[in-house]
Amino acid sequence: MTVEAETAEEALERISAELGPEARIVSAQRVRRGGIAGFFAREMVQLTAEPPEADAASALARLSAEAARRAAGVASFSRSLERAMAEPDEPQGGPETRPAGSRPVAAGGRGM
The missing domain is CATH 2.20.20 (Anthopleurin-A)
Incomplete structure (x- = not known):
């Protein structure tokens, strides 16, 4: 005002x-x-x-709701990070890797 x-x-x-x-x-x-x-x-x-805050309780409730919202966001991020860290470090759908000098193996089990 x-x-x-x-x-x-x-x-x-x-x-x-x-x-x-x-x-x-x-x-x-x-x-x-x-x-x-x-x-x-x-x-x-x-x-x-x-206008003044209605009382200390309403101010505390407003701040508590904001803190709870932020805590939920942090917890969600933490869970996502833990899932990402638990996944193997292997590439997904990338080319296969073989030790140097090895040959591809045919379906019958012998090298090509």
Whole structure:
């Protein structure tokens, strides 16, 4: 929520009325409004606020849900890594390798 007022006190009162006295101010600045080419402009205070967490329990629940989501992702990655590490190092569907100097064996069992 962003509020502009002539004084910081007025802006704070409006934020408190809308979001409650525990609202958190996230930005405060002075701005110029009105006037012609910068002349006769009024200087205002602009405050941006966000509502407070309902209570510590809801903040903890939100953080716990995020931590659980990340932990599930890590566990899934860990299982995938373990499966990949357990697979043999042999190439899949690649050409067969023979010891140097050996000859292919024909179906009858003799070398070609």
